[in-house]
Amino acid sequence: LVEGVHFELYYTPLNSLGWKSLAVNISDIISMGGLPVCSVVTLGLPEEWEVEQIDALYEGIQQCARTYNCPVVGGDTIKSPSSFFISVAVIGEVKEGYEIKRSGANEGDLICVTGELGGSSTGREVLSTGNTKNEYPICVKRFLEPNVRLKEIRMLQGVMKIHSMIDISDGLSSEIIHLCRASGLGCLIQEENIPLLEEARPWAEARGIPLLNWALSSGEEYELLFTVDRGEFYQWQTSKRTDDFVKVTIIGEMISPDEGFLIERVGAKFPLIPSGWDHFS
């Protein structure tokens, strides 16, 4: 994560940055079906940084490390001539044969997503335009210190086979298309089923953007997008106990590649356009 590219320090507290730097890498392990084991953290520090700033950063890193049981076991601290950067590598493990790839989806699979979308982009804009974090507290929390779906996906893996998976770092529509391309399939998304974080609605709509579109392109959500067998999923849904803590929403299905990437909106089908963040577009 590089200052000025991935984050801005003027609206990102250092302990939040520490949390997020580790969390987003843990999310990458989780989204392949793995369990995080440990991490190494390298800091590139401009000369003017103070020890107190590094302490604050590490407080957030350690909170995240404890939460997801992923201790920092090494790394390096070096001088950076200009921008501050933080480079994290997380080591995870997965039982052989249990890794989940983007390419594993089957035609007819249900496309599911955890949680609710649209909060992270709202949180970033609320802060970057000078508002306090009290105005949209859930959105701001999503942006600054995202939870990653470790316990949720472990539970799901226990009751159904996940065919393909990716975490939402660039935006829902882009990630769906990543899964489709890797699996050689098309998709049909039901727009009205996309789970929306309602707190974000007034922010999006005050800017003339329907919350649905906002949610389709909101990056850095770190919710999980995955595909599963229809029968297995419905069986779980009918049998699940009321205390299951996982919010999972069916948003569409994998279809033939000949049909392409589609989104259905009030009965009509439109092309699904990738939107969100691409470093080298």
Add this chain to the structure above:
Amino acid sequence: LVEGVHFELYYTPLNSLGWKSLAVNISDIISMGGLPVCSVVTLGLPEEWEVEQIDALYEGIQQCARTYNCPVVGGDTIKSPSSFFISVAVIGEVKEGYEIKRSGANEGDLICVTGELGGSSTGREVLSTGNTKNEYPICVKRFLEPNVRLKEIRMLQGVMKIHSMIDISDGLSSEIIHLCRASGLGCLIQEENIPLLEEARPWAEARGIPLLNWALSSGEEYELLFTVDRGEFYQWQTSKRTDDFVKVTIIGEMISPDEGFLIERVGAKFPLIPSGWDHFS
């Protein structure tokens, strides 16, 4: 490794930089008694970089990965607003109880070093002052594409117990003092025993610096400095086969901490001064 801090692209070919970026991290694993397993590589690229440059960099990374059997299994590529940087994490393994630390030296241990010193600093200066690499080819090779002592130390570990170890990245004198401090001991170095890379002599002496001093502070050598039991070492030396490929030199011994850090020069003892590279001195 950050452009402008750890390397300069105007005299460092990209494939050499790729080799070195991985090699120096493998050296860290080796110097704890470990075996490299795999690595992750993150590149922070300024916007103007071309694909051909990344290919050249990766050619060097892959050569090193093959040489030391340490494949690149992941990483990230991101945009950097100013300097180019490369962040490498190497994952290694060591049998429980066989890890080697800086703190494991005993009083009376012999202090040993692999290879010959003084080449890397010479190579860097030869290149940075505009000379071609043909003038001091061994020195330049040491600087640009250092070999790390994987097979050498595996052989030694098979015939003796290494009590403490460190690789020479900052300069011999600094590294000796690191071992002493971590082990709570002093040292007595025999200056005349320090193994010198003779090719470097005219370069050092033309600058009025005795090669010995040059070798004491030459960083980025990636030779191994370690301490062993005197008896075990002499037993290996007398029994070793002529085809043993490891050059190891005894340069001194670990002594009581009360005596401090000493270097003996033509019969007189002087304080050993740490010299070399410190990022945040």
